[in-house]
Amino acid sequence: MTNGPSDHPGQRVFQEHRRLLFSVAYRLLGSAADAEDAVQDAWIKWSAADRSQVADPRAYLTRIVSNLALERLRSARHKRETYVGPWLPEPVLTVPDAAEAVTDAESVSMAMLVVLETLSPLERAVFVLKEVFGFGHAEIAEAVERSEAAVRQAAHRAREHVQARRPRFTADQSRQREATERFLAAATGGDVNALMELLSPDVTLWTDGGGKVRQALRPVVGAATVAAWFAAIGTISYQGVEPADMKAELVGINGGTGLVFSGAGRVIATVTFDFDTEGRIAALHNVANPDKLRAVADGTAYDLGRP
Missing domain, CATH: 3.10.450.50 (Nuclear Transport Factor 2; Chain: A,)
Structure with missing residues (x-):
């Protein structure tokens, strides 16, 4: 994948956060190809932005990629409804012990991604940003362009839904x-x-x-x-x-x-x-x-x- 000229002034900052952006997009979309496309589109938006006005690049870039992923998720709904047989996420190879914390491994497991598929796009975005990446309600509200109250409600619904379908236990x-x-x-x-x-x-x-x-x-x-x-x-x-x-x-x-x-x-x-x-x-x-x-x-x- 090309991210534009290597001497582009925003390149270094973008590359610093690229792994985070892919990790968010993949959990939202369940597809490596779509996640890569969302990250590429985020680069285009970032390289065109007035970065002098950006106080927190991590939050800003996460907001861009979350919105791009949400758009893709909404448009993919129909395709998944007409899919032949069970729809499963696109598997990806993961580096050994990449997920040292059990929650990291759990949050990207096939079983969890299948559960996330049953959430609404908004609930899925809120759950991933809050439970996996530790963003606060206010940050998420800005990222998904909803009120903080709406985000709190979505977070509560999503957490209850996931807990009901995915009991947590320590995986050895x-x-x-x-x-x-x-x-x-x-x-x-x-x-x-x-x-x-x-x-x-x-x-x-x-x-x-x-x-x-x-x-x-x-x-x-x-x-x-x-x-x-x-x-x-x-x-x-x-x-x-x-x-x-x-x-x-x-x-x-x-x-x-x-x-x-x-x-x-x-x-x-x-x-x-x-x-x-x-x-x-x-x-x-x-x-x-x-x-x-x-x-x-x-x-x-x-x-x-x-x-």
């Missing part, structure tokens, strides 16, 4: 990685019993093929059904790739450990996991829509922890 990253390794070994070995032991009884598998590749159009529910689905990995071809030509590796995805499946010279799918309080797999998010695998295929690892 090493245990999660170990469970993911065991899952991969059991799946590639076709070991249904070993998979069943790792899965919560009412586990749910969400698959996003976007109508581009064959996937389940509804959630797959229950340990036996989900175990059978993944135990078949080593025995059937997938998207024209034979099991022997398929490679699966553990990688950092969205703040946790996930799996990337590749073959025939391309990334075929990602799988990420959500765990219950006992450390069993409660949900799996399987993205196979090729349009959503570009960020992973590019190999760019993002640091999405709070700058």
Whole structure:
């Protein structure tokens, strides 16, 4: 991505805050491509602004990117309503231990982004800016161009909504990685019993093929059904790739450990996991829509922890 001439007077300040801007935009949009576009548009606005009047560049730039992301979010609503099968966010590779704080990892997890998708655009922006990045109500009101009272109400509604759908518990990253390794070994070995032991009884598998590749159009529910689905990995071809030509590796995805499946010279799918309080797999998010695998295929690892 080009950010304009390197000697542009506002370039250094913009680059200082670029990671923050992408982190905000990605959590608001659930798409790396759209977040990059929002950051690029923010650069254009910033480079044209009268920066002598800007007392707080961080707040000013966050306001610009939040508004740009909100516009995109509102216009994307219709597309998501007519989407074929479950809509999942676009996965991104994340740098190891980027999210040292559990809240950082949690706030960018597939499971959380799916919950954020159910908020109104305003509630989503307020929740992300307040709960993840620690902006005050007054700052957020200025950023989203609403009254402080409206922002407080939106923050309250969003927090209640998220807490109801996303109970918080401390995630042990090493245990999660170990469970993911065991899952991969059991799946590639076709070991249904070993998979069943790792899965919560009412586990749910969400698959996003976007109508581009064959996937389940509804959630797959229950340990036996989900175990059978993944135990078949080593025995059937997938998207024209034979099991022997398929490679699966553990990688950092969205703040946790996930799996990337590749073959025939391309990334075929990602799988990420959500765990219950006992450390069993409660949900799996399987993205196979090729349009959503570009960020992973590019190999760019993002640091999405709070700058």
